[in-house]
Amino acid sequence: MGEVRNIRDGTVSAFSCRVPDFFAGLTPLHAALDYHLERHNVIASNVAHVDTPGYRPHDLARVDPNDFAQVMGVMLERTAPGHLTAGSESSMSRTGRVFEDPAAGAGNDGNYVSLDRESAKLAANHLRYDVVSALTASELKGLAWAANDGKG
Amino acid sequence: MLGVFSALEVAASGLSAERVRMNTVASNLANVRTTRTPEGGPYKRLDPVFEAVDIERLKGTPSLAQGVSLVNVKRIAEDQRPGTMVYEPGHPDANPDGYVEYPNIHAVEEMVNMITASRAYEAGITSIESVKQMGRSALDIGR
Numbered sequence: 122m123g124e125v126r127n128i129r130d131g132t133v134s135a136f137s138c139r140v141p142d143f144f145a146g147l148t149p150l151h152a153a154l155d156y157h158l159e160r161h162n163v164i165a166s167n168v169a170h171v172d173t174p175g176y177r178p179h180d181l182a183r184v185d186p187n188d189f190a191q192v193m194g195v196m197l198e199r200t201a202p203g204h205l206t207a208g209s210e211s212s213m214s215r216t217g218r219v220f221e222d223p224a225a226g227a228g229n230d231g232n233y234v235s236l237d238r239e240s241a242k243l244a245a246n247h248l249r250y251d252v253v254s255a256l257t258a259s260e261l262k263g264l265a266w267a268a269n270d271g272k273g
Numbered sequence: 274m275l276g277v278f279s280a281l282e283v284a285a286s287g288l289s290a291e292r293v294r295m296n297t298v299a300s301n302l303a304n305v306r307t308t309r310t311p312e313g314g315p316y317k318r319l320d321p322v323f324e325a326v327d328i329e330r331l332k333g334t335p336s337l338a339q340g341v342s343l344v345n346v347k348r349i350a351e352d353q354r355p356g357t358m359v360y361e362p363g364h365p366d367a368n369p370d371g372y373v374e375y376p377n378i379h380a381v382e383e384m385v386n387m388i389t390a391s392r393a394y395e396a397g398i399t400s401i402e403s404v405k406q407m408g409r410s411a412l413d414i415g416r
Binding site for chain 2: 154162164165168174176179236243250254257261
């Protein structure tokens, strides 16, 4: 353990040898994978309901973990219909906020699903998932490389 | 918790609903000239009615609240529009005025229904393929 002299008051203190959290880089990637998987569920449900009368498509918005109101909105779950809802939406999910996303005009059956839009979202979400999973793989590869003393 | 397999479940429920629609279209097209049914009268055009239902497995939190729901064929409704009257006095099902009531089926309408059903089916297949590939790329993380 080394010594560090504080320039301002001249006191000597021991080194703080903090070990960096090697896996800290994985946490956001993990959250992103979860989010994209869950969003995929929501979009797949929209695609499946392309012919259900009166169906309004949903989407999943990411929640900023530093925003207290948003996090509380996800964590507070209604267990009885009489409960007040947290935030503006009544539907919550674990990784994000579910909201109604009726973009297309409803036809005679009151269905708001636009197949083109949902397939585009599905493809984009898939690509993003692949990108995040590639990043996760390379992060893990980097850690394995470090653990092997840089020998592969 | 929703996962890879619930996405498959949801997409599969959409596929089977579209298949029911396809079956009714086939039945309608096949019976375009059917003038006799067990219930009496000409064949009536059939139309499936879909509804959104919760995933049974996720009892704790309603899956509808999570933006995910299965497709269910609620019922197969009979179209109550009147059929086309054709003057055919020699037909055994002709009424006293010599008119035969043919089913209320329009081939063009059925073709349109058939195409939309098959497009919706293809979209469901695409989302299943996508889920499968996502699962595969998740497995590739450990390699």
